[in-house]
Amino acid sequence: MEKLLSTKTDLKIVPKSYILPPDSRLGSIKLTNHGVPEKLLQDVLDVTEEFLKLSAEDKAIAFSEDPKQSCGLYTSIDYMKEQVVGSYSVEVRKLSLCLLDLIGKGLGLVPGYFQDKTELTEVQIMSTAHCPPCPDPSLTLGLPKHSDVNLVTLVLQEVEDLQVLKDGQWHTIKPLPNAFVVNIGYTLQNISNGKLRSVEHRVVTNQKVARTSVASFILPSNSCQIEPAKVLIKDTSPPLYNGFTFKDFMGTYIEDIHQKKPPLERYKLQV
Numbered sequence: 001m002e003k004l005l006s007t008k009t010d011l012k013i014v015p016k017s018y019i020l021p022p023d024s025r026l027g028s029i030k031l032t033n034h035g036v037p038e039k040l041l042q043d044v045l046d047v048t049e050e051f052l053k054l055s056a057e058d059k060a061i062a063f064s065e066d067p068k069q070s071c072g073l074y075t076s077i078d079y080m081k082e083q084v085v086g087s088y089s090v091e092v093r094k095l096s097l098c099l100l101d102l103i104g105k106g107l108g109l110v111p112g113y114f115q116d117k118t119e120l121t122e123v124q125i126m127s128t129a130h131c132p133p134c135p136d137p138s139l140t141l142g143l144p145k146h147s148d149v150n151l152v153t154l155v156l157q158e159v160e161d162l163q164v165l166k167d168g169q170w171h172t173i174k175p176l177p178n179a180f181v182v183n184i185g186y187t188l189q190n191i192s193n194g195k196l197r198s199v200e201h202r203v204v205t206n207q208k209v210a211r212t213s214v215a216s217f218i219l220p221s222n223s224c225q226i227e228p229a230k231v232l233i234k235d236t237s238p239p240l241y242n243g244f245t246f247k248d249f250m251g252t253y254i255e256d257i258h259q260k261k262p263p264l265e266r267y268k269l270q271v
């Protein structure tokens, strides 16, 4: 994979095992040997944990109700920390786009499908989730059950509390050292005309250790039109979903999540 990052357009070197189907067992891929330096992975988790250990007053300085407001304050007081988070976000974006190239190849899309239409992968959001040890894990979750709204999410995790739902059963995704967990989001499910499916996941709590994870999401711009890729539509495989602008989908996604409805259901076509 290291080679891939520097020779992105030459996909002939990709071993078949990197191309679809990913992990058909659980619908969630563990990505190793990806070329992002191990030290950078550890450093970004360390910087995140340091931030979370700050006092509530210090963290409040970086707080904003506005989701468009970036949290630059903490890392910008320290050049080294800014470098870590900056380099990490660049590397993880490169890797995500590379992965989307491979997914596109696996689906039979034209080379560069995700990157040539720059609007499709214009936005990157990084988030962190922190769960302190919980005296009674049966009483609460770290993150409730959901599927991601975007194209792909790369999660760094060290503690095994991430679970995915498969055939009505929750399965724990065991962390592998220096690996990313890759989750497919609803936007990619629509583009792939259902060939790839977003996976429902949640984070449970545990009694013994605190857990911190760092997730990076690749999303379209708000005005981007999302629809099943034309090359995937044939007499034998009609479109499964209506198109939408990403902004409209974000709105209905939030509404449907609150009402516990599957967010792509209202866009489904009768076939």
Ligand SMILES: O=C(O)CCC(=O)C(=O)O
Binding pocket: 127, 129, 143, 148, 155, 157, 162, 201, 203, 213, 214, 215
């Ligand atoms: O913390 C994790 O392992 C998962 C995070 C996640 O699912 C999310 O932020 O959407």
Ligand SMILES: [Fe+2]
Binding pocket: 146, 147, 148, 153, 201
């Ligand atoms: Fe998620």
